[in-house]
Amino acid sequence: QYLRDRGWDVVEVGTTADLRDETLVLDRSGHPAWAHRAAHAMGGAGVEPRPDSSRYLDLTILVGATWRPPAEPLHP
Secondary structure, eight states, X not given: OTTGGGTOXXXXXXXXXXXXXXXXXXXXXXXXXXXXXXXXXXXXXEEEEOOOTTSSOSEEEEOOTTOOOOOOOOOO
């Protein structure tokens, strides 16, 4: 929901058995600028190129256990 609220088109949400501490953005389509924008939106996540032409998506974001959304102001 955090990324959707910021204009990203999130097509699927799921879990993986691969547990990690840090968030990682995987560039699936060869657009490193997009991957770096997503990494910035996630608070400075790491980026790795992992091309995969069998997927119909540009990025995969593996959210780490330490990730927390930035605090937002409370509007009563």
